[in-house]
Amino acid sequence: MKKLDFASKPIDENFFENPQEYPLTGYHKGHAVRAEGKQRYDEHGKPYPTKLGIHGTNVAVDWDSCIADGSCMESCPMNGFEWALAEGKTGKGNDLPIEEGTELWVKYRTDKADPVNEAECIYCNACVVACPAGAISVAKRVELSSQKV
Numbered sequence: 001m002k003k004l005d006f007a008s009k010p011i012d013e014n015f016f017e018n019p020q021e022y023p024l025t026g027y028h029k030g031h032a033v034r035a036e037g038k039q040r041y042d043e044h045g046k047p048y049p050t051k052l053g054i055h056g057t058n059v060a061v062d063w064d065s066c067i068a069d070g071s072c073m074e075s076c077p078m079n080g081f082e083w084a085l086a087e088g089k090t091g092k093g094n095d096l097p098i099e100e101g102t103e104l105w106v107k108y109r110t111d112k113a114d115p116v117n118e119a120e121c122i123y124c125n126a127c128v129v130a131c132p133a134g135a136i137s138v139a140k141r142v143e144l145s146s147q148k149v
């Protein structure tokens with residue numbers, strides 16, 4: 001179990017309907033990123049130590065909540081995820097170890113599940129159920145071209 005200095009909170013399932021709180025802030029590997037750079041609050045009402053936002057256009061992972069458990073990767077039948085920092089790797093124990101106090105730790109705390117293959121998603125919700133942090137929400141398909149930065 002990783003040592004954490006924040007209390008992970010489940011993703012806000014209504015974030016798609018609340019663009020003022022979760023504005024589209026960019027794109028990463030073909031998917032939308034929302035609320036990057038915005039201070040948000042953990043389960044205890046304390047500021048999350050990171051401001052990484054929510055990654056994914058349709059398969060959305062709250063990176064400030066993600067604790068690098070890896071269950072989403074092991075449950076997905078479509079290989080929807082890979083580790084953001086250990087690129088090309090998936091699954092429990094294959095995330096990039098991050099030493100406390102380093103630059104990576106300040107920015108990320110833990111590796112993050114990156115929904116790099118969300119185009120193949122079949123909307124089975126297995127990742128949503130598997131994530132122990134409740135960090136994932138799978139929405140109806142949203143076309144990237146219909147969104148504005």
Ligand code: SF4
Pocket residue numbers: 059075076077078079080118120121122123124125126127128138
């Ligand atoms: S909903 Fe199913 S297919 Fe889509 S990313 Fe999650 S586990 Fe994979």
